[in-house]
Each structure stands twice: as structure tokens, then as C-alpha cells.
Amino acid sequence: MHQTKPIVNLFDFFDTIYPMGPEAKKALEQLIREKGYAKNEIVQELGSRCRTIYIVKTGGARIFYYKDGIDITEHFAFENDLIVRAESLFTGNPTSKGIQAIDKTRMVAIDSEKLFHLYDQHHDLERLFRLIFEREYVNTVKRLEILQFKSARERYLELLETTDFVQKIPLKYIASYLGITQVSLSRIRSGLG
Amino acid sequence: MHQTKPIVNLFDFFDTIYPMGPEAKKALEQLIREKGYAKNEIVQELGSRCRTIYIVKTGGARIFYYKDGIDITEHFAFENDLIVRAESLFTGNPTSKGIQAIDKTRMVAIDSEKLFHLYDQHHDLERLFRLIFEREYVNTVKRLEILQFKSARERYLELLETTDFVQKIPLKYIASYLGITQVSLSRIRSGLG
DNA sequence: CTGATTTTTTAACATTTGTAAAAGGTATTG
């Protein structure tokens, strides 16, 4: 899997969203660890609590869970994308979902509990992550729209148009991400579906 | 349509999420107008920008749009529920969606542009609305999960279990909310689908 | 209350999508 997006320095990336003061940056730096994962390695176990905010540096990861024994991919993340299990991160509840590296992957991991505590001291941090999660929220609303009333073919075509990750991920992940079976996706791709 | 939830004072409701200081409350009060809408009245036009955060006091409202000429309900809101078109509110872009009162409805309207400006002066306001929108984000993720891989029947049953608004809204709105046709919903309700 | 309008259900049929199994590809590993 060759990655096309340029790999941006993390703090340069943050600056494009909200330029923080030096104290906030310093405080955030303390919370950040960089971690490497092998292809298919589990980053966060199914059923765990989400206490880490990940940002992908290289490679890719997915959020997944099982429904009636079937592996379903709910979310993909690649360069500079955030990956969190929001339903756990913002409630403190465990989630039945997990995170897995799709590829050899490097990620930045931010301790969310420590981060949330720092919000009181560093308004800039709260501002930055508020804006980051607002973006995620908007992305989720757009995905909802696609799943609510588009046909399998429409969903696939829209994915092709709006993303560049279809080429680099197993189609079985794509199928469940679109809410369809592999067979159905194959039919669509062959032009007969 | 009889409403069962108790109608809570707006600021009492805010206090349950994040108790603000008196200055922040005072500043927020300046932005708030209360408005009444007739049944089926359009609150925000299709295609407009979302510059208002609504909170339903009595009655109910929905976010809707047209897909291939078909009216699709994306979201419902009742007592103390927020209603915003996130993809516009957080980007500034216009959205093809609109807001409509489902019933005789009273709503609190908060000017979002003014509110967002107040975030700099009143950290408490940014905190409160960050928490409010985090909740909305979580709700959206849960809805995504339901739409992604559950059958029409499962979606309907889950709606019955987790909400109390099915009784009080036209079924045609429920059907599109679940991503199915009215005919399909009728079949499910009759126990044959 | 009554006629008109809107909503919901039912019916018949078409289409889409799912299921299961097999075959063909591709990648991985010893």
C-alpha cells in the first residue's frame, strides 16, 4: 500500500486547525507518545474503553466490531486522520468496538483523560480539540446521509469519488463499511449489480 | 400529540450538563429568543445556512431534505433536544437540508455566530456547548451503527425500544428516518415484513 | 357532521441484496 498524501508534522497539522500558544503546545507534547503497529495488529481491544485519541501518521487503521459473528468496519483512518471510538470517549462507557491497524502503521497516541483535564488550564487545547471533533461530527453526519437512503451502487460510487483509500484496502472491509456484503460489492464492481 | 417528558427550564437543563458562572449565563441570555411555530411550519429553509442553534421546549421538529423528489427525515428533536444542521453550522457552508415543525412547537433559538464569538470571552460557554455537541456526536455515531448493518425490522424495533416518539409522529417520517419506504414499514408493523 | 384531504395499509409484481458454495486469484510462508 503506497500512501499518496504528504505526511505533515503533527503540530503543523494542528496549526492549520487552530494555532495554539507555546504553553499549550508544550503541555500537549507531554501527553503524546508515538507507537508502531504491525499489519492487522489490534490497537484497542473490542469491549475496551476509549481513553486514547489516535492520529495516524503512516499506514491506516479501522474501527470494527462484530454483528452476529460478522466483522463490520465502521470507520477508516489514514494520514493525519483522527481515530477514536466516540461513543466511549465522550461517555466513559466501554464500547463493543475495537481498533485495528490495516497495514504497518505509525500512530500518535494522546491520553484523553489527561488531555481533558488540561482543558481547564489550557483553553487553547479545549479550543483545538473542540474544532477537531466538530469536524469528525460533520464527517459522521455526512456518512449517515449516505447510509440512510442511497443504494449499494450509489454508496460505492460516492466512496470512489470522495476518498482515495478504496485502492489500498481489502474489499471485504469496504463492503461492510458500505453496509453491504462482499458478494454485492463484487457485483457492483463488475458492473452487473 | 401529548408530550410526556417534563419540560425543564432551559438553564436548569444547561446546569445538568455544565454549571456555568453567572457572567456566562448572562451573556448567553442575550442571545436567546423564544419562538413559536405552527404545525408543519418551516423553521429553516432548505438550502439555507445554519446560523441558529434550536432547542425544543414543547412540540417537535425534524431535519429533512429531498432525494430524487422524496422527502427524507434525517433527524427528530423533542423536549430539550437540540436541533442543528451540523454540516452547515460547523463549516459555514449552506446545506440542502431544512428544519420543519412537526407539531405546534416552541423553540429556543440561539444565534450561533454570536455564540461562537462569545467563546473567547466566556470559556464556560465554549465548555457547555462543547459538551452538548459531543453528546450529539455520540448520538449520531449510534444512529450510524443502526443504519449500517441492521435490517429494516431491527431498525424499527430498536427505535421502539429506545425512543418514545414513534407514537406521536406520522409514520411516513419514521419510514424515511429508518431508511425504508412507508410500504416496508407498514409490512413490518403488521408483523408480515 | 360531512365531504375532502391526508395517511396508512394492502396487493401484486419487480428489483435489489443476501446466502451458500465453489472456483479462481493473490499473497504469504516455509
Add this chain to the structure above:
DNA sequence: CAATACCTTTTACAAATGTTAAAAAATCAG
């Protein structure tokens, strides 16, 4: 390189959902 495992496509059939139209039921307006 061969053997294995995994991924994708194909096939045949089943089930779910959509489409169109009409009837029945509920709601609304005068």
C-alpha cells in the same frame, strides 16, 4: 517453488425491500 491461507468473483437461489396502484382508515376543514 510449492503449499497454504486468504481474498475476490461467480453462480444459483432465497429473502428482503422497492414500486406502483388502489383501497381502507384516519384526520382535517368548513
